[in-house]
Amino acid sequence: MNALPREDRIAVSAELAQGRVARLEISARRPVGVGRLAFGKPADGVVALVPRLFALCASAQRAAASCALAAARGETVPPEQMAAQAGAVLAERLIELLRGSITTFAGDRPPTFAPQLRELIAAARRFDGRSALDAEAIDALAHGLDALGLSEHNFEDADAYGIWFASGSPLAPPHSARAPSSGVRAEGRREGASPQSQAPATPAPESDFAAIAIDPLNADDDCVVGEQLLQRGASFAARPDLAGRMPETGALARLADHPLIRSVGIGLTGRLLARLIEARETPRLLHALRRGDADATAILQATRLGEGVGLGAVECARGRLHHLIALDSDGRIARYEILAPTEWNFHPQGPLARALIGAPLHVTEADRQRVVSLVAAFDPCVGYDVTLREAADA
Template sequence: MNAVARDDRIAVSAVLAQGRVARVAISARRPLGVGRLAQGKPAEAVVALVPRLFALCAAAQGAAATLALAAARGEPVPPHTLAAQASAVLAEQLIELLRGTITSLAGDQFPAFAPQLRVLIAAARRVDARGQLEPDAIDALADGLEALGLPEHSLDDADTYRSWLASDAPLAALHGAGAASPGLRGEASPESRAPASDAPEEFDFGPQPIDPLTATHDPAIGHALLHHGASFAARPDLAGRIPETGALARLAGHPLIRSVGPGLAGRRLARLIEATTTPQRLRALRRGEAEAAGLLRATSLGDGIGLGAVECARGRLHHLIALDRDGRITRYEILAPTEWNFHPQGPLARALIGAPLSAGEAGRRRIAALVAAFDPCVGFEVELREAADA
C-alpha cells in the first residue's frame, strides 16, 4: 500500500534439508508512510489527501483515515457516511480479490480476462448522490462475475464447489489448474486421480489452523502503534502472536473452507467466495439491512487519539491519528495487512516451514504461488536453496 512511488519488494528465501523446508527468511523494503508528511498539518487536509497517496486500496485507506480522525475528535461518523464508505470498500475489495486471483493464475491467458475486469472496474466506480453504488452498478458487478464463471451461490458448500470445478467456467478452469489440491478433504483431488505422483510439489501448503486477526485486537494494536510507532508497524505482534489477516482469516469458519482446508487451494478459494457474496452485501447495505461495523470500526484511545480499522481485500488495515489542541496532527501511523502475513514468523513462514518440496525451479514456483495467494501489496521475489548451498 504505497504512499510514495518506489520499488518496494518482499524477499522470501527458503532453505531445504532432506526434502523439506527447514528455514525461511522474509525481508522487505517497505513503503514510505505518510507520518512525516502529516506531522504538524491540519487533520482535515491530511485525511482528504490520503486516498490520493495510495495506488492500491485507496477507498480503504481513505475510510481508515476518516474513522481515525473521527475517533480522535470523539465524534461519531454519520451513518450515511459509514454506509457510503462500506459500499466503496466492498466494491474495491471485489476488484482487488479478482485482480489478484486472475493476475496470479492466468499467465498468458490474462488478455482474455482483461475486458471483463475493465467492465467490473467501471461498475465499481458508479455511485449515487449518497455515495453508495448505484443499483444498476451492483447488477453489473453480479453480471460480470457470472460472465467470469462465478455466479452467486456457486461456492456455497462442497456440492456446489464440485459442480463449479466440473463446469466450463473460466475461473473454475484457472482455479483447478493452478491449485495444488483443489479437491475436498478426504476426497482425492483431480491431480491425485491422475497417474500416481509422489512429487513434493503436489503438497498443499499450510496445514496449521488459522489464527485470524479480528476487531477484538484493535485496542491492543492501537496502543502498540501509539507507543512503538513505525517499529511496531514494520513488525507487529500481539504478545508473541502473529495472526493472519485477509480473506482466508475472515472465512475461517466457512463450511467450504473447512472442507478444502487452509492450504494454497483454500487461500485462493476464499478470495473467490468473498467475490461471489459482494453484490448481495452491497444490496443489503443499500436496503439498510447490513451494518458497516463488520468492515469499518473507529476506536478512541484517549483524548485526541483515534484508530480507524478497515477490512480491505488483503486484510485488516489500521490508521492511527493523534491531534494537538489546535487539531493538527502530531502522530500518524499506518499498519498494513501485509506486515502481519509477511512477518518473519508470521502466517507465510508458518505455512512453509516443514513443507515437503523439491529443489529447483518447480519448487521455487510452488513457493511463489503460495506467496501470491497471500496477495502482498508490493512485488516479491523468491529464492530456494538446498541446505548444503546455504
C-alpha cells in the same frame, strides 16, 4: 499499499535440509510512511490527501483515515456515511480480489478476462464513499461476476462448487490447473463428455503443504493494535506482534469457518477459493448495506483511544488495515501511523513463515513455483522474490 513510489519488495528465502524447509528468511524494503508528511498539518487536508498517496486500495485508505480522524475528534460517523464508505471499500475489495487472482493464477489467460474486468471496474467506480449505494450499480457488479463465470450459487456447498469446477467456467481452468497439488480431484470424467454430463469435481483431502491453523486478526484486536502503534510507532508497524501472536489477515482469515473452505482445506486451494467466495458475496452484502440489513462496522470501525487519539480499521482486500491519528491542541496532526495487512502476513514469524517451515520442498523450479504461488495467494501489496537453497550452500 505503498505510500510513495519506490521499488519496495519482499524477499522470501527458504533454506532446505533433507527435503524440507529448515529455515526461512522474509525480508522487506518497506515504503516510507505518511507520518513525516502529515506532522503539523491540518487534519482535514491530510485525510483528503491520503488516498492519493496509495497506488492500491485508495478507498480503503480513505475510509481508514476518515474513521481515525472522526474517532480522534470524538465524533460519531453518521450511519449513512458509514454505509457509503463501507460500500466503496467492498466494491474496491471485489476488484482487488479478482485482479490478484486472475493476474497471478491465470497463466497466459488474463486477456480473456479483460472485457469482464473492465465492466466490473466501471461498476465499482460508481461507489465513491459519499453517495448512497445505488441498486443499479450493485446489480452491474453482479452481472459482471456472472459474465466472468462466477454465479450466485457456485460456492453454496461442495456439490455446487464441484459442478462449477467441472463446468468450463472462465475461472475454473486456472483454478483447476493446481488441483492435483491443492486438493481437488475430478471423479468419473468420461472422455468426450460434455461438462454438464461429467460427474462434478469434488474436494479431496488437501496435502499438508501450506495448510496451517488460522489465527485471525479481527476487531477484538483493534485496541491493542492502536495502543502499540501509539507507543511504538513505525517499529511496531514494520514488525507487528500481539504479545507473541502474529495473526493472519485477509480473505481466508475472514472465511476460515466457511463450510466450503473447511471441506476443501485451509491451504493453497483454500486461499484461492476464499477470494472467489468473498468476491461473489459482495453484491449481496452491498444490497444488505443499502437496505440497512448489514452492519457497516463489519467492514470499517472507528475507535477512540483517548483524548485526541483515534484508530480507523478497515477490512480491505489484503486484510485488516489500521490508521492511527493523534491530534495536537490545535487540531493538527501530531502522530499518523499506518499498519498494512502485509506486515502481519509476511512477518518473519507470521502466517507465511508458519505455512512454509517444515514444508516438503526441493531445490527445483517446480517447487520454487509452488512457493511463488503460495506467496501470491497471501497477496502482498508490493513485489516479491522467492529463492530456494540447500542448507549446505548457505
